[in-house]
């Protein structure tokens with residue numbers, strides 16, 4: 471009985487730690503990505519005076535809603551990759567962005583920051599629905615509890631049955 475209880479507790483602890491890994495702690499922001507956020511949102515002005523990206527773009531990892539002239543850039547790192555973004559931010563092939571950055575080029579360092587920020591923002595664990603996570607977490611804890619109780623309960627039943635059999 472004690473060993474069954476003990477193994478039940480172990481199972482529960484392992485399951486809980488698995489669950490924690492599943493819930494995923496958001497990865498830490500690198501220094502470059504932090505600089506990228508500040509540039510993107512305009513907290514830090516571009517060296518050559520270009521406009522903050524947020525005036526035309528949103529990114530879901532930032533709570534503030536950006537302008538809607540340009541597309542949402544949450545998944546753009548997945549679509550274009552590091553090289554694609556490097557090319558876009560260097561040659562600025564879009565007619566809307568070109569007049570703003572053509573004569574106010576984004577520096578290499580700024581580009582690196584923006585790209586690592588966009589890479590960070592594209593990670594699925596950043597964009598998961600927190601409410602849904604909480605629900606899943608609660609459901610999983612409940613399921614584990616049921617399994618745990620059934621382990622103890624099964625023992626108790628068999629214990630009762632054993633004494634009944636003995637009596638018979």
Ligand code: HEC
Nearest residue numbers: 521522523525526527539540541546558564566567570584
């Ligand atoms: C004046 C508004 C404006 C500003 C400011 C601006 N953009 Fe854009 N951007 C656009 C528009 C509009 C498009 C879409 C062009 C198209 O699809 O023809 C675009 C497209 C892009 C794309 C390509 C998206 C895709 O899905 O292919 C990237 C990447 C991008 N912008 C990054 C940035 C970054 C980084 C900044 C800040 C340095 C920035 N933009 C600033 C308007 C802007």
